[in-house]
Amino acid sequence: MFYTIIEQVVNGIVSGSVYAIVAVGMTMIFGVLRAINFAHGEYYMLGTFGAWFAIEYFDLPYPVAVVIGVVATAVIAVVVGNFVMQRIVGAPAEAGVLATLGVALILQNTVILVFGGSYKFFSGGYIEPVTLFGFTLAEQRILIIIVSLIVFVGLELMVTYSRMGKAMRAVSQNIECCAVVGIDVRHIALWTFILGAGLAALSGVLTAPVNVSVYGGMGELITFKTLPIIIMGGLGNVRGTFVAAMILGIAESLVATYVGLQFRDTVGFATLMLVLMWRPHGLFSAQARF
Structure with missing residues (x-):
């Protein structure tokens, strides 16, 4: 029993690592542009299709x-970014929602039109099992x-010490003041x-080698x-996003094992509701961006 729980926690950490890498990009975009990117998942899909195309057609x-x-x-x-995202900086929230939803539909349907709507087998990756501390993982x-940890350490160093990172933090805190002092907010x-x-x-x-198949949707x-991850973590809060992603990944893994796999995809919003009942602003302050 205990071994099974630990095994599912480990699996949840893997899922949480995937969610964390995706969500940190969305929360950084929100922090700077003040817009939730509803097309964010399509870039996840585009990356997967790009790798699949390189393996399938060019070996x-x-x-x-x-x-x-x-x-x-x-x-x-x-x-x-040049044609859409730069233009919604400082625009009403509704403009960002409609613009990114439109981009999502365009990207998704373009991929389906070019490659078809069927599932494709992803043949790359490292699927050999490895045993560590009594647990077997691919x-x-x-x-x-490992990549998730490297990404977050790298982001922490970038936003703390690099010129671009400092500018990103400044824009996330006050767009108007940045424009006054000469920071190119659109850039x-x-x-x-x-x-x-x-x-x-x-x-x-x-994730593609783990999911095995790729498709346009x-x-x-x-x-x-x-979305639940960045809200739970505090909109725009990078560190909070990482913690929230791990919570969601572990919760999904436990629910799939002990409640039912069909309930796995409902965990995110159920967890979000529980968190917001306790902390309406999320687990971490939205003011502590980056």
């Missing part, structure tokens, strides 16, 4: 496919946890968006799993 090794998937998504994010799952918003989309794509290509579920 490239998985590490190279990962780079291609992330870079291809970043290029698309540059286009979307190499890919261990890689996901910062663009690069924050590209970084967020790239992280979503990275999560997608890391896979981004929708990720978006709706990410």
Whole structure:
């Protein structure tokens, strides 16, 4: 019994690591642009399809496919960022919602039109089992946890010490003052968006070998799993996002095992409601962004 619980907690940490990489990009975008990106899951999907295309059509090794998937998504994010995301900086919240929903529909249906709506088999990744401390995990799952930790440590260092990171923190706190002192708010918003989309794509290509299949609509579920995480963590709070992602991942794993797999996807919003009843502003303050 105890072993089973620990095993599910470990599986939950793996899922939480995936959610954390996706959600941190969305929460950073919200912190700077003040807009929830409802197309965020589509960049997760684009990264996965980019890697799948590289493996399927060019027979490239998985590490190279990962780079291609992330870079291809970043290029698309540059286009979307210039034509859409920069224009919603300072705009009413409704404009951001409608714009990003429109982008999500365009990206999703373009992929379905080009590659078809059927499920595709993802053949890359490291699926050999490894036993650690009595637990058996696929190499890919261990890689996901390691990359998640590297990403968050890297982000912490970036926003604390780099010029761009300091500018991102400043814009997240007060857009008007940043514009007055000469910070190019639109430039910062663009690069924050590209970084967020790239992280979503990275999560997608890391998860694809575990999910085995890819399809055009896979981004929708990720978006709706990410929303409770960023709200629970405190909108715009990076550290809170990591903790909330781990809570959701572990809760989903335990519910799937002891309640039923069909209830797994309801855990996010159920957990969100419980948290908001206790702390209406989330587990962490939204004021402590980055």
